[in-house]
């Protein structure tokens with residue numbers, strides 16, 4: 326059955342599969358899988374009342390402000406006031422090894438290296454989450470550079486108790502000692518820091 330309009334968020338690109346749970350690359354090894362199923366000591370769980378499917382806290386919005394560095398693309402905006410420390414949604418995409426052996430057996434290659442939607446989940450083990458070809462609303466989160474003075478949200482590892490699996494979550498920045506995180510007001514863009522490495526690899530695409 327084709328998905329009903331309410332099954333995907335408004336402004337979701339029609340050609341892109343919308344995920345409600347992570348997808349696993351067929352290149353994951355048994356070691357990767359067993360590490361994904363081991364809960365790290367200091368991770369928070371996804372709140373039990375988190376809906377599977379479209380997130381009521383956010384809106385995918387086309388950007389039409391000429392001064393915005395991602396003008397002509399989309400961004401993710403708050404649909405409600407969000408307090409500091411709020412879990413917003415999980416970053417869904419394909420969980421994949423960051424290197425895999427080339428089909429001809431030559432040097433390892435990373436087929437996700439050029440993706441603009443690839444997040445690191447575990448650097449040591451070499452695991453990433455790529456939302457280039459499939460994902461959820463979180464793939465539309467822009468970097469704060471050129472948009473605001475500071476980020477108002479962050480990517481932080483989470484534990485999914487329903488799937489017993491590690492993943493990445495998007496959280497509103499906590500208050501912190503200096504009152505750093507002030508929350509996100511309804512209608513404000515949700516912005517993270519991609520890190521200098523992202524922009525360093527894409528000189529001319531944003532700030533370094």
Ligand SMILES: C[S@@+](CC[C@H](N)C(=O)[O-])C[C@H]1O[C@@H](n2cnc3c(N)ncnc32)[C@H](O)[C@@H]1O
Pocket residue numbers: 394395398399400441442464465466467468469470471472530531532
């Ligand atoms: C994960 S995507 C974010 C969603 C993207 N805007 C879209 O509509 O699909 C990352 C890409 O968004 C753009 N982008 C995000 N933040 C930006 C910023 N601060 N300045 C310039 N481009 C940005 C860049 O093209 C980057 O490669």
